[in-house]
Amino acid sequence: MTEYANTPKPPYYACIFVSKRTEGDRGYGxxxxxxxxxxxxxxxxxxxxxxxDEGLGITVSYWDSLEAIRLWKENAAHQVAQERGKNEWYESFGLRICKVERDSFYKL
Structure with a gap:
């Protein structure tokens, strides 16, 4: 990924998913x-x-509400991916839900 997410003016929410992968792809990509x-x-x-990188992955998704995050978590196809992640793709993982109250960017 080479671009920043084009988020609106805060407040909005961030889901921070951190993970360590198991060996091999097995359909992960x-x-x-x-x-x-x-x-x-x-x-x-x-x-x-x-x-x-070689060990740690970080994915931050941005959402306009906690309700949108809940609905994404409950999406049937996403639940299948979550189960495969637990059983096949991740050695360990964590999730943090945060309210973004301020953001700023600098570009050369």
């Missing part, structure tokens, strides 16, 4: 792409930023 496309179609979705 395709599911990740599918989930990114599906999330972008959900009401309240504002954008995403993601990075991964």
């Amino acid at each position: 395709a599911m990740s792409d599918k989930m990114a496309e599906l999330a972008a179609q959900q009401p309240g979705y504002l954008g995403v930023e993601s990075a991964r």
Whole structure:
């Protein structure tokens, strides 16, 4: 990913998902792409930023409300991906939900 998410003026919400992957792909890449496309179609979705190195992955998705986050968590296809993540793709993971009250960016 090379672009910042185009978020509105705060307040809005950020879901910060951190993970350590297991070895091998086993369909992870395709599911990740599918989930990114599906999330972008959900009401309240504002954008995403993601990075991964050899060990740690961080994905931050932005939403306009806690209700939008709840509905995304309950999405049937997303629940399938969550289960596969727990059983196949992640050694460990964590999720933080935060209210963004201020943001600022600097560009050269």
